[in-house]
Amino acid sequence: MNTPRPRGPGRPALTRTDGTPLRVLVVDDDPDLAEVLSGALRYEGWEVRTAGDGVSAVAAARELLPDAVVLDVMLPDTDGFAVLRSLHAVRPDVCVLFLTARDAVEDRIAGITAGGDDYVTKPFSLEEVVARLRGLLRRAGMARQLEDGPRLTVGDLVMDEEAREVTRGGELVELSRTEFELLRLLMRNPRRVLSKAQILDRVWSYDFGGQAHVVELYISYLRKKVDAGREPMIHTVRGAGYVLKPVTR
Amino acid sequence: MNTPRPRGPGRPALTRTDGTPLRVLVVDDDPDLAEVLSGALRYEGWEVRTAGDGVSAVAAARELLPDAVVLDVMLPDTDGFAVLRSLHAVRPDVCVLFLTARDAVEDRIAGITAGGDDYVTKPFSLEEVVARLRGLLRRAGMARQLEDGPRLTVGDLVMDEEAREVTRGGELVELSRTEFELLRLLMRNPRRVLSKAQILDRVWSYDFGGQAHVVELYISYLRKKVDAGREPMIHTVRGAGYVLKPVTR
DNA sequence: GCAACCTCTGAGCCCGCTCTCAGCGCGCGG
DNA sequence: CCGCGCGCTGAGAGCGGGCTCAGAGGTTGC
CATH class of the missing domain: 1.10.10.10 (Winged helix-like DNA-binding domain superfamily/Winged helix DNA-binding domain)
Structure with missing residues (x-):
């Protein structure tokens, strides 16, 4: 799945320190949810692409080289942790925000937040996702706009x-x-x-x-x-x- | 396995007295564990590389010239102590933090740590590893940020x-x-x-x-x-x- | 082998938070 | 000037997060 939609954002585009726009890959097998998320993130000034499973996620990542990934832990083909390693192999400095079900207790979140990555539990609000993503970017010092601190x-x-x-x-x-x-x-x-x-x-x-x-x-x-x-x-x-x-x- | 990941850290980069970033090599045959460790250390401001066995560890060390090494004692090919000797040949002042099973041979570990190196027993917490590594660096007087004491x-x-x-x-x-x-x-x-x-x-x-x-x-x-x-x-x-x-x- | 300590589990309780409902005020249009 | 309807707020129910106590199991030290 591949949705490059050049709709003008509601906010000025988020840019890297070199001025190029920030890119995010949204990975979720629920197309409705992926659509909602990508809409919100696009509105926030991100350049967004979506994928519906682990394999196409890695493929899309190779092509897009995203700065951040929003990643559902439960995917039809692979589990999120394996995808994480592939992502890091493709782009070592990528920020990852995991989406996980609240009741799926052992979703293998262990150790995820240690590297600075973060997660939100479903059901979440869009503000939550957007804010967490901003937090990741800020801590990684990636976005020019966020340098003024929290x-x-x-x-x-x-x-x-x-x-x-x-x-x-x-x-x-x-x-x-x-x-x-x-x-x-x-x-x-x-x-x-x-x-x-x-x-x-x-x-x-x-x-x-x-x-x-x-x-x-x-x-x-x-x-x-x-x-x-x-x-x-x-x-x-x-x-x-x-x-x-x-x-x- | 070789993962140079230049992600901006969650904390200011740890630097040597000359201002260059501190480098650490993580050696463990469990890729999940290596991933988590490298994530945590990178977040702490280290420049990290990983290796999965003794041979590639020595090779990576020759290339990276790390300031510190996190080294699993049990490796698929060689044992950690042999790797240690090679490391010291490459760089005599390298700090080494051993990862060892609880029931491992305590006397050999004791001999090693007499040289100023340290060890933690599995299973460990990330705070533990990070703190020990900081301790080693501080005692060796290597990190500019740690000079103000413990x-x-x-x-x-x-x-x-x-x-x-x-x-x-x-x-x-x-x-x-x-x-x-x-x-x-x-x-x-x-x-x-x-x-x-x-x-x-x-x-x-x-x-x-x-x-x-x-x-x-x-x-x-x-x-x-x-x-x-x-x-x-x-x-x-x-x-x-x-x-x-x-x-x- | 025993005692002291530490770690973790489970259960129960409390209270803050969230949301529904209902009634009222008030702005606005007729 | 009146009436309608949007918006405001008080009351209260239900829930779930968080706190604490009690106790089991494990480890350490004597």
Whole structure:
């Protein structure tokens, strides 16, 4: 399977230090999931290719020489660990993000994270995948755009992704996991209106069956913690969605 | 087997006093283990190459001129000690870390380590290997980064790696082996959330088949000893992992 | 051979988190 | 000015992650 789709990304292309675009190979036997993932990553500025099994993954890797690989551990032909070795043989410095089922306890993840590689468990949210991939790239020092470190800033609101710490005006703001991911999405898209559907698609896992109503709920939680008693930064755009803006004075 | 992998490390590259990167040769006939080891060492800032048997090890050493060698005593062709002699012929000041089975001939190992080299018994944890290697380098005065000595400090928490001694606010904290290694990992990654899987991959031996539950257990032990009655430094990040932070005031 | 210690398993409990539901406020259009 | 519907928020149920205790098995040291 091979999907070079030159759609212009929603963000400026991620580039290596030499200016060429970053390439990622997505390997999953579920074509729907591979499609969703590649769409999201393309939107993030990656050049994406997909593969459906281990053999074609290695073949595609040889051709593409990807900077990163998103790799399902459970593949129809080979297991992920074998693919990993082949990938490293092709390109030794490749970053790998594994996808693994939560209940498949012994998926042979042992030792994976030791080399700096990482993994997420299904079902995951797209923000999760994107963030982990950014983390890998940053630690490997590969992306020019990520060299400024793991800190996200909008106005006096600061998020340290590695420490999972958020401060507003220097004061610590304690957030739950979902609140954190929602805020991260908002902070990565400041001054930009995000619809509830967009938020749902990116922050909640792809198999979430619930109502868009939860988004309102979590926005309300965030407001209580982030805007509490201060000049509000989270704004509702009726009929359209939500925006995060630095306070204007 | 030959894997020069120039991946940017998760930590700043370890360098010699002249600024060139430190090189290590990993020799083990188990490719999975060699893969995991080389990943971990590369992440630590080493330039790594691997070999699967004695003959290719010597060949690789001649080419690479490594500063250190991680060497399995049991090899398919030659035994580790013969390889050692060849290595010393190539480079007399090379540091060697032996990997050996628990029930191996202790006296021969003892003879070897008298020369300043060291060994760990299988199954080992990655933290163990990494730490031993750092120790060798430090004593040999080879690494620029390690010249400041074997002391690790986070807030008022101090660890002397060589003496295996930990103090908090000047008070001695007595730790078991596993507790010590877990704390070392946390102290080498302050302010950074580590997932249970990451902790398991580094602190527990690679063949450990158990549950991530043990991590919680040992965190709880550490808390009783390190945080006991004091301002806590070990924090849980629900759904993500654990962080060690100096007390903020 | 025994005692002390360490490591790990299992069970049970607690509590924070997530989500559903329902009622209300309020903006906006008629 | 009124009514509708979107959005907001409080209450609470259910769940699952995380903590702790108790105890078995293994190892070390005396």
